[in-house]
Amino acid sequence: MQPNDPTLKSFIETSPECHFPIQNLPFGIFSNLEDPTLRVGVAIGDQVLDLAILADADLLPLPSEIFLSGSLNQFVALGHATWRATRELISHLLRDDNPLLRDDQTLRAAAFLRQDAVTLHLPMEIAGYTDFYSSKEHATNVGSMFRDPENALLPNWLHIPIGYNGRASSVVVSGTALHRPKGQLKLPDVDAPIFAPSRKLDFELETGFLIGQPNALGEPIDINVAEQHIFGMVLLNDWSARDLQQWEYVPLGPFNSKSFGTSISPWVVTMEALEPFRVASPVQQPTPLPYLQQQTDNAYDIALEVTLTPIEDEGKPGSGQTICKTNFKAMYWTMAQQLAHHTVSGCNTKVGDLMGSGTISGSASGAFGSLLELTRNGQKPLILANGMQRGFIQDGDAISMTGWCQGDGYRVGFGQVTGKILPAR
Incomplete structure (x- = not known):
């Protein structure tokens, strides 16, 4: 029997809800x-x-x-x-x-x-970190909030997997607490920026993939073999200081608003374990340029959830509240397209390079993968079960993300990526 056979059983017992049955082996x-x-x-x-x-x-x-x-x-x-x-x-x-x-x-x-x-x-030494922006729903939501809703997507978005180079040095394993970042932020009622702790600290629900087979400088990776270069996937929380980001991102994109910390889950789920859950990705219009055209289904059916545990409920059993449910299969740009585009210029990759998917959002309000979207930039705060409100993350709050592929009587899961926010130093 093959390792992905759904009838396989191990002498280590697992329940149908367990993330780590014999069909997974991360x-x-x-x-x-x-x-x-x-x-x-x-x-x-x-x-x-x-x-x-x-x-x-x-x-x-x-x-x-x-x-x-x-x-x-x-x-x-x-x-x-x-x-x-x-x-x-x-x-x-x-x-x-x-x-x-x-x-x-x-x-x-x-x-x-x-x-x-x-x-x-941390499962791998992270050689480099690139974050993409590949959810059409997320990009549309953000573009609608900060630009004309009729032109939410910038002209290049449907033609190119947008990405930026992040900081590999601040990638941390699940469970690592992070301090609230400080930086420049521009308040709407004053002319000059101020230096202060972020007031709009957010999470971003993402997955990440890790490079296992590098390419040499000057040798692009063909999209038809791109996934052979990927060792596996993790859950990823790309923490974001929205107020720092809004002030600094023009013209070169995020900097201090992202570089203070990126959390990943500790178990790397191999592409072989994910193979039974391969599905078709959304139809892409206009048709991408030839180097981005896919000959196979390159999306994956991965259910994802985000839980917030507010500081007021810290230590109370079962106090976490699910605030987002979505699925990775809705992502417009696939991992194969991201890697093909990343290297088409001749950029080389290294073993351990981490590539983030970008925020994963669905079409329904409960499927938005960030507080920026869930609360309309803080204008419509979430009402938590304890009666408290959250527009953005407060000191002491904890965020937990989980994800899994549902098989016939078993799950191939990622476990969790968790993180708690400490006060600014």
Whole structure:
């Protein structure tokens, strides 16, 4: 049976709602109190499987040093065939009808750790970070708010995947708290800008993909092979200071309003695990230029949700409130198109480059992937279950994002990306 077979079962039990069944097997980096060494693991159910232990037991045909390097980069750099073969071997070892690992109690005790007993780290060394702007609904909503609603999309938007280079240095793993950024902001009733903490701090619901197969300088990546260069996907929160952004983004785009922090989920879901959930993307009119024309379906059916936990409810069980539900399949520009466009100039990529999707919004108001849209730039605040209001994020508020692909009796999920906002320094 193939690793994506929906009938596969593991001797590690999982519920139908679990994000990490045997059909997923995402890769990440972990450590624990007994052994602070950063090493590569795979999520299965509520467990983490230590791949260095499997390699030392000669159950994987790679040296254990590959899995003890502190990031996935060294493993990923071995290439697409190695990623696929390793996932297939792990799937075979985890099957409920394979006694090799199932019945070796000593090896199981060494190789498996509970996820709630480990610390998860940034999965890859992020070589570079690019953020795109690929949701037509989001771009239309923002353009309608700040420009003429009849001309919400700028003339280039339907022809080109818009993007900008962000800061790789401030990409952080889920659970990392961030301080409210300071910067210049222009109040509407004064002529000159002021220097102050952001008053309009926002989240952006995104996914990200990580480069596994680089291209050389001057050698574009053809759209028909673009996805072979992608190792996998993560959830991504591109935190945004809207007031800083509105003042600084003309003419060169976001700068301090974005560079203070970008959060990603710790588990990288491979493209192989996502393959059963490939779907057609929205019809593109006008037809893109030839280098952006797709011959296959390159969208993915990924359900996404955002939860806000207000500071007033911190520590209370079940206090998070879902404020957005949407789906990645609505994105106008696909990952293949983004990567083909990114490199068409001859720009090279590196293993570990992170590419953000841009805010993911649907057509309904409850499917908007930012508070900017959900509250109409703060003019129509959300009314929370505790009676409080939110136009934008307050100090102490926490944002959590989750996403999954729904299979027949199982889910291929991403877990969560969470973050809490601390006061400005």
